[in-house]
Amino acid sequence: MSLHDHVPPGRPFPRGARPFYLIPIIGFVALFVVFSLGLRKDPAILPSALIDKPAPSFDLPPLLADRPGLAQRDLKGKPVLVNFFASWCAPCREEAPVLAGLAASGAVAIYGIDYKDNPVAGRKFLEILGNPYQRVAVDAAGRTAIDFGLYGVPETYIVDAKGAIRYRLPGALTPENLQSEILPRLAALQRQP
């Protein structure tokens, strides 16, 4: 008989404590799942504070001679896209073909707001890349953009027939996010009476 015999073999912990061994393992698995899901999220994509709220009050002058400017009252009546852009913004150039395609399809009216831009450069930008907008306004001070809760250009908002902001897409429109985010939401809004 050795010195250690009084410890029951194979049972280093008292019986009552057994389920507690599992706690660290369960905790680890839970954290692993939470963090794995968190890693997939893009921290730049945040919900707008203005979702389902009326678009801010604004009245901006036109950029072009042949297209009207944009005011809050113009956003009522049918669902529209409001796209903030600037001639100095590189991703705005990238999204230009997507906007042009959408405008040509006639699926929705697109209104543009030229953000903190030189109007001459803004006009040149639309001349070169084509104008997808039915209305183009100038937000020289960038205040209307801040009222929309804009982070930067480009940014695209879906505004419903009542003039409420329903969706905000930060960054450039792509064929992918047009299909997955913009068009389904527009279709749902257009089906509503």
Add this chain to the structure above:
Amino acid sequence: MKPPRFLLGALFALVVQSNAPAWAVNPDERLSDPGLEGRARALSKELRCMVCQNESIDDSNADLAHDLRVIVRQRLTAGDSDQQVLAYMRARYGDFVLLKPPVDKATWVLWFGPFAVLLLGGAVIGIATRFRRPVPPAPPLSEDEARQLQTLLKSEPDPS
């Protein structure tokens, strides 16, 4: 030979300019009233720069941060209270614009979660100790064991 005066001036300008990014709040933004400017600085430190996200608008050189600093000062000059300025920002950018999130239903987990986990852990340990079966006292040594022990205690320590 003394260096010409314009060279010293140019050097000074260079030093001043290279230091410029350290102050995100540009001199032309500052208010002449030190009380208002102090409130503006304090508010700017609480507001997140939405472009850089982990900087306050007081620290950020982003264009939007500049615009928001100017708006903070304009609203204070117009007579807004600190709370009204924060409400203005929250209406546009949501709670995320506040570097210190407000205590409300959506942030209860954030504020009280750590304490809840601490209490839960304490409870688990408490219950575990409460219901632990006491370890039975060791039986006394048999004669054989006592002799073995004495032999071990008296033996020379192992030279290795």
